Amino acid sequence: MKLREWLQHGEALLADSPHPDRARRDAETLLLHHIGKNKAWLMAHDEEEFAGCSSIGYAALLERRRKGEPIQYLIGECEFYGLPFRVTSDVLIPRPETEHLVEKVLELAATLGGPFAEATQDVSMKLGAPSEPPHLRLGSESTHRGGPPRILDVGTGSGAIAVALATRIPNASITATDISGSALAVARENAARNLVSDRIRFLQGDLFAPVAGERFEFIVSNPPYVPNSDRALIAVEVREHEPAVALFGGEDGFGIYRRLIPAAYAALVPGGYLAFEFGFSQADAVRSLLQQAAFENIEITHDLQGIPRVASAQRK
DSSP states (O other): OBHHHHHHHHHHHHTTSSOGGGHHHHHHHHHHHHHTOOHHHHHHHTTSBOOHHHHHHHHHHHHHHHTTOOHHHHHTEEEETTEEEEOOTTSOOOOGGGHHHHHHHHHHHGGGOHHHHHHTHHHHHHTTOOSSOOOOOOOTTOOTTTSOOEEEEESOTTSHHHHHHHHHOTTOEEEEEESOHHHHHHHHHHHHHTTOGGGEEEEESSTTGGGTTOOEEEEEEOOOOBOGGGGGGSOHHHHTTSOGGGTBOSSSSOHHHHHHHHHHHHHEEEEEEEEEEOOTTOHHHHHHHHHHTTOEEEEEEEOTTSOEEEEEEEOO
C-alpha cells in the first residue's frame, strides 16, 4: 500500500480506540515518528509505496495505540513548558495542567528580589504580578542572599518540573528526589537533553529522606493523588499504562499529602513556600491539611478550565 493508504488504514483502525476523536492525528503522528519525517514531507510523498518491515512496524504501533497505550510512550516524546522531554512507562506523562504549578513557583520566586527576581521577571509580568512584589520573609536559616536559592522537587518523575524551573531560574540550586531509580534515570536524561544537568542534583529515596536535615526556600511537588476507589473511573490509557506509584494516593487520595505537608513545613526555611498539584474536588481538604500544619498565606490556583489545581502556602 501507499503511504496515503496506510494513513487511511491507521485512521480507520484507531476509530475503534479509546480516543476515536484523535484517530487521524494519532495515525499521522505514529507514521511520521516511524518513518522519521515531518508533515510537509508526507504531503509531498504520500503516493510512495510503504511495505516490508516498515509497514509491519507501523502496524504494530497502531495496534498498541488501539489498545490504549499512550501516544507519548509510543513515540517516547512529550512537550512540557515548551521543552522536549523523553518519557517511558517508568514516569508519569507531564501534562499541561502541571505547567500552572511551574508558573506559580516562578511567580512566588519573583518575590525574593535581587537576581532571583530578575531571572523570573518575564514570568511575573506575564502573570500580572505587581511590579514591586513584597520580599519573601526569609529567616536566618536562608542563604539566598549570599548564595543560590534552594528549590526541592519532591517526586520528580520525568524531571519536568525541575528541568523547567532550572531553565527559567539559572541561579537556583535545585534538588529533585524520587523513590524510583528508573524514573530518576529518565529525569537525568531530560536534564542533559535540556542542558541543565549541572543545575539539578538528583537523589533517590522516599519524599524527604534523601535530603534529611537540609532546608529549602521552595518545595514543589506533583504527588500521586488519585483515590484508589477511582481507579475504574480514569481513562484506560492512564490506568493501565502509567506507573501506579505516581498516580494513586491511597484510599482517599490524601495518603502522600498527610506525610508531605508537615514534612515540608519542617524542611522549609522560615518564610519559605510549598507548592503542589492536587486533584478534582480536593481543594477544601488540602487547605485544611495546610492549616493543620501551621502554614499561612494559603492560595489555590485554578487551571484554564476554572478547576482548582495548585495549592501554595508559606511557612511562618
